[in-house]
Amino acid sequence: MADQREETGRIVVGVDGSDASKQALRWAVRQAEVTRGVVEAVTAWDFPEFHGALGWLPPSSGDEAALEAEASKELTEAVEEAVGPQPPVEVRTAVRYGTPASVLLNASRSASLLVVGSRGLGGFAGLLLGSVAQHCIQHAACPVLVVRGDGN
Numbered sequence: 001m002a003d004q005r006e007e008t009g010r011i012v013v014g015v016d017g018s019d020a021s022k023q024a025l026r027w028a029v030r031q032a033e034v035t036r037g038v039v040e041a042v043t044a045w046d047f048p049e050f051h052g053a054l055g056w057l058p059p060s061s062g063d064e065a066a067l068e069a070e071a072s073k074e075l076t077e078a079v080e081e082a083v084g085p086q087p088p089v090e091v092r093t094a095v096r097y098g099t100p101a102s103v104l105l106n107a108s109r110s111a112s113l114l115v116v117g118s119r120g121l122g123g124f125a126g127l128l129l130g131s132v133a134q135h136c137i138q139h140a141a142c143p144v145l146v147v148r149g150d151g152n
Contacts, residue, residue, distance in 0.1 A: 009037030012108040020117025022082035024147040032089040044103035045071035101135035118148045
């Protein structure tokens with residue numbers, strides 16, 4: 001029974017710290033309460049592009065751990081800010097290396113639902129739908145819910 005709940009009641013949420021992603025997380029927690037599911041809050045980290053006279057320069061080897069640790073810290077803070085220290089359902093966190101869209105698509109392969117905010121932290125503020133949300137809508141293997149933020 002627990003394995004079935006894992007596969008059919010897992011709601012994956014993309015969290016990047018934006019207001020829209022926190023609203024998406026709150027929506028997912030409420031949905032998990034109704035469906036008796038679990039929420040997996042996922043964030044992605046990637047190496048920033050460094051440019052020098054010779055083009056792209058790879059980061060030093062010590063940067064990987066620091067970047068992942070910072071992403072983990074930001075995810076924990078965003079989850080606590082959005083749903084508090086003791087949410088009413090199980091909320092797991094996952095920090096994965098890669099681009100946000102690919103990380104979310106991989107995480108949602110066996111999920112019952114993928115929830116994303118309509119706009120994240122990057123890109124162009126005038127767009128109605130961010131590139132990550134758009135990519136997830138087009139390529140996810142499960143249903144996708146896009147939560148519009150208050151400012152949208």
